Amino acid sequence: TPIISFKGVNKVYNNGTVGLKDISFDIPRGQFLVVVGLSGAGKSTLLRTINRMHEITSGEITVEDEAIGDYKGKALRLLRRKIGMIFQGFNLINRSSVEKNVLSGRVSYYATWKTILGLFSKADKEKAVHALERVNLVEKLYTRADELSGGQQQRVAIARTLMQDPKIILADEPVASLDPLTTKTVMDTLKRLNQEDGITVIVNLHSVALAREYADRIIGLRAGQLVYDQPIAKVTVDD
Numbered sequence: 001t002p003i004i005s006f007k008g009v010n011k012v013y014n015n016g017t018v019g020l021k022d023i024s025f026d027i028p029r030g031q032f033l034v035v036v037g038l039s040g041a042g043k044s045t046l047l048r049t050i051n052r053m054h055e056i057t058s059g060e061i062t063v064e065d066e067a068i069g070d071y072k073g074k075a076l077r078l079l080r081r082k083i084g085m086i087f088q089g090f091n092l093i094n095r096s097s098v099e100k101n102v103l104s105g106r107v108s109y110y111a112t113w114k115t116i117l118g119l120f121s122k123a124d125k126e127k128a129v130h131a132l133e134r135v136n137l138v139e140k141l142y143t144r145a146d147e148l149s150g151g152q153q154q155r156v157a158i159a160r161t162l163m164q165d166p167k168i169i170l171a172d173e174p175v176a177s178l179d180p181l182t183t184k185t186v187m188d189t190l191k192r193l194n195q196e197d198g199i200t201v202i203v204n205l206h207s208v209a210l211a212r213e214y215a216d217r218i219i220g221l222r223a224g225q226l227v228y229d230q231p232i233a234k235v236t237v238d239d
Ligand code: ADP
Pocket: 013, 014, 015, 017, 018, 019, 037, 038, 039, 040, 041, 042, 043, 044, 045, 046
């Protein structure tokens, strides 16, 4: 069964703007899915409905066979633990070390006060090192986040999400502010986590060319509607 399923999903923002229009599709477990479309097409909206950062107006989304629409409290926290998210802007604590940034993704009952006090167990620290190994940045453990290149900062953000052992990673325009070389290091990292750890990855991209390099499947949005859904070989840049 699919890990994520959209059934007749509509999203209308409070001001009347249509975010998503009658979206139905399934995402198989382990897929590397790229969502393409022009600015304003609904890519970000689509991604953010999966972890309930945005609420849908009608329809149903299921994650691992459960409808997520009614989740509250603990169920919602568990959903968000299952789903790592990265953004165009990295959202790191710039003045903190890479290690502290990664540790801040740790999921625990006590994460809040321990994070504030800077208290982490040996196991936490080992897990952070392991996460940084997964993104090829373990040598930057004690470097300040703002001393890293953009591509490296995005990989730290990926390592931070690995602290929650995500089954799904949502990446919202993760390379939009990066040059081609660092774009490749970030996309390669996502691909590696997909292939080696079986994490289902959903990435929003502007570039169809880049999508074709990495995706198992590309879906296209236009004005909130799903306008194509094809394995990469059939998508042309003209689409
Ligand atoms: P994309 O990620 O493809 O650029 P978005 O999902 O951000 O597209 O936006 C889809 C549409 O929804 C756009 O018309 C956008 O202006 C609108 N939109 C996005 N967020 C909001 C919001 N919070 N309130 C109202 N409209 C929004």
